[in-house]
Amino acid sequence: MATNQYTEVFLEESNEHLQAINDNLLNLENKPEDLSLVQEIFRSAHTLKGMAATMEFTDITSLTHQMENVLDKIRNQSLKVNNKVIDITFEAVDHIEEMVNAISVGEDGKKDVSDIISRLEQIENGKLSEQEKDSYKQNDSPKMELDQYQQTVVSQAVEQGFEVHMITVRLIEDCMLKSARVYMVFEVLEDIGEIIKSSPAVEELETENFEQEFTVIFLSKESPNEVKNRIHKISEIQDVNITPIDQDITKSKIVTKEDREAVSEPKSSVKDSKTSQGKTATSKTIRVNIERIDYLMNLFEEVVIDRGRLEDISNKTENQELIEAVEDISRVSSDMQNLILTMRMVPVEQVFNRFPRMVRGLAKDLNKKIDLEISGAETELDRTVIDEIGDPLVHLIRNSIDHGVEEPMKRKQVGKQEVGKLYLRAYHSGNYVFIEIEDDGAGINRDKIVEKAIENELITSDRASNLTDKDVHQFILSSGFSTADHVSDISGRGVGLDVVRMKIESLGGQISIESEQGQGSKFIIQLPLTLSILSTLLVDIQNETYGIPLSTIMETVLLPGDSIMHSHGHEVIDFRGNIVPLVSLQDVFNVPNTKTNSDSYHSVVIVKKGEKMAGLVVDSFVGQKEVVLKSLGNYLQNVYAISGATILGDGQVSLIIDPNELIS
Incomplete structure (x- = not known):
């Protein structure tokens, strides 16, 4: 039987079933009497066994078959769920994942699973292997x-x-x-x-x-x-x-x-806002090769640029038939654009769903109690970003578990709960997705970082006293910077964080750190929602045209000059009962004066990031435009408050503003 053509489908469906098994095992550990979870695990294992048998992956078939036998005894109430059953089942899943990963890189997927099968048989028969007896003797x-x-x-x-x-x-x-x-x-x-x-x-x-x-x-x-x-x-x-x-x-x-x-509670409890309800969140998969989607997107980017040129030409010629035809093309192409972008967008839960299992394992290894809470897993990101963001998140989470959250005894000594909190959040803000990793652990020691920075000659002792906490925290993202007394095999505070920073910046994103010593730390990752097309409001600043993403804009207003007030040396306005600071884009981007603005009214774009707002002062509004976002190239990286550039219909280059940078 020719199975090569079905390998990709097998890999995708196997990963879905393995994730379902992992999620339900985590829930079963906290709810050992819930037989519905056992039934879900059994169903996933049975389906996985059938697919592996069809594809002639004999080792996966044998191992899943023995897992079925154990699960069948549990659901028939002939065997009770305990920590030993959970741990060995997780080990079996690890073996299956290794074999599936080997198949994905072209290997035959074979592995010696006789030992884990024997241990599962011992559980099925109500016995312990000699190795496990020795292990329990050591632990006793x-x-x-x-x-x-x-x-x-x-x-x-x-x-x-x-x-x-x-x-x-x-x-x-x-x-x-x-x-x-x-x-x-x-x-x-x-x-x-x-x-x-x-x-x-x-x-x-x-x-x-x-x-x-x-x-x-x-x-x-x-x-x-x-x-x-x-x-x-x-x-x-x-x-x-x-x-x-x-x-x-x-x-x-x-x-x-x-x-x-x-006689008390498990070492680690891991909960997810979705899986805590006993439901497994399955995500839809893209069955089309991602390279084809990328090629289609590149073609459509050219269509968007030409569409802009047609709109400009039709407005100049004032030919009604041409205007109507261009409007139809614009409407149809907009629908096509939304469809293509939707095809590329996938929820971040595809990355997040690996972390509950990882946190459980690390908590047990380090003798810590950690409660993981996930929110915003349904937030969508471009597929190319999803594929690259997993490793940086793994490193940051391992870092928080190892060096952030303290051991239970230390937490009790400082008046904290024994169970440490670890939060993983994702949410939209404008044209960006923000991912936060927060713990309530020991926080970052400012004095230790400053001491190390001076030692590495990154700053002088005179300058150190003038640095803000935000500036100090950025040092741990520097190459080779570490304050760890001992480097562990889990992570090191500062070790490798420069690699995390470089990976995020290569995706057009940024990483920032907030921390309070003794209270915890928060790593905030800002990533572009998509890497290609976005809707903008074009604005004029003197003779230059800039684009502001529509997704960040609350409202545009014309303000009389006498409505501007001053607070702490800054210009502000009263916007619907809220004091909103004003930011002059001409000053921010050093745009030279080429014409005098005698208008007594000010054009202001109200933008929002989370709960914070700001008013961007411009000369005039041009109008709404769909643009293709292009990077500024290798020579212009991380330009302040600029996320990229685009080519307008008349051939003019317009910079795209990142309002998130302007709101502090």
Whole structure:
């Protein structure tokens, strides 16, 4: 059977079903008794299995078949949903995603899935594999009893900001000098903290009266990853397991966080405004090759330019038949334009829907509790922008989880809820889409950034005191700038953010940062709604013509000169009860005076960004025009308040204004 022609359809539908499985698994983790979610997961897995079998992808077929068996027992109430079932099912989905991704790049999609299938069979039969038993033994940390003095030391250390860790170190089986290795481990730990107690006792460790494993209670301000890395540098160390723990003073013993959470709440809860209702949001897919859509758009851009020329010619000749024909062409071409643009627009949920699963995994890895809230997922963006924005968003979200949101114990110490908040928002504003990533974590340390900027000779110490917070925050977007004490494998505050900035700017967008130390940070990405055609209001400023996107305009008004007031040294007007600042575009763009304006009235364009408004003062209004937005080229990048240029019907070049830049 010739299957190559159906591969693209298989990949698109497989990704949709995998996303549905991910979304419903996240909901099932929070609602383990909801069998309707199990039914939805089963249906997606069954469809995926059928498609894979038809395409002769045997490994995907085998794995989805075993997933079906487990899900079937759950929906028949022969098996209960628990964390182990959820985790292993997620692992199975990861394997399927890897195989589907391999197929998308031309590989055969084969993978050794015997281990994960065996583990699913163990669940189906109500058994645990030996590997999982060992894992649970390791996680079942002992409750090491402390005497009154040791407990007092721990209590005082926690109040001073130290963290309590239970560290289990396992030596290799054929370790020759176990006591020497223990001594080296103790020496490393005492350099960065204090050992409170060991099991077995120190005397037994010195006489090598233990098997291959020993455990210590350890106080330190270093991160668990840093402690683990230092221990692993010692030879003949097989494994290091570090468990952050709380102290239970009333019972005079150390209790692990896992013990507490076994009777309370999950570590991480992730919710989406759409999926929380138990519904899976499926998006429509474009079945036409995107290159064909791009080619059609390029052709239509030329039609728009020629349409403008025809409109100018018909107005000059005053031939009624020509005017009517041009009006018909304009109407039909406008409908075509809207249709083509709609074909290219896709909701940002195609990018957003990968993040709930990612946040869940990172929260578990870092022992944090994080609540993700998504809003505006239905906001639409040009397909070419959607394809490129995913990686920058992944980096920013990982950055917020790793270095923004604090660990539960630290959050409690500063009076915050244990569960950190992470917000992902998208919304339209004029001809742009704004995406915000906000957390309620530790925020950005201004003093640390300034210190690093001075060290890197980006600024002088004299100038540093005059910088605003916004100016200081921009430094972390600079190439190679980092304030991280330790670089983790998750992210680094400042590491790689210059790459994020360059990617966003290559799409015609911008990134800005707002942060308050101790309260959280917000990364704001501004992206063009579409990269091609837009409706504008043409305005004259002296002898120059500019375009203002209609989507940003609230109203145009003619104001008498005596209606202009002054506030704090700036010109303002009273617009329907609101004080609106005026911005002279002639001053902003340094347009030279070529004619005297004796009119006592001022032409003002009222524009809006979110809840903020401004009045743009121009000389006159020309009229509405559909224009093709072109970039200014590589030599004119990030020109203030200019988003691009267009060619008018008479051949004149007109700059397109970005009002978002003018509203502060």
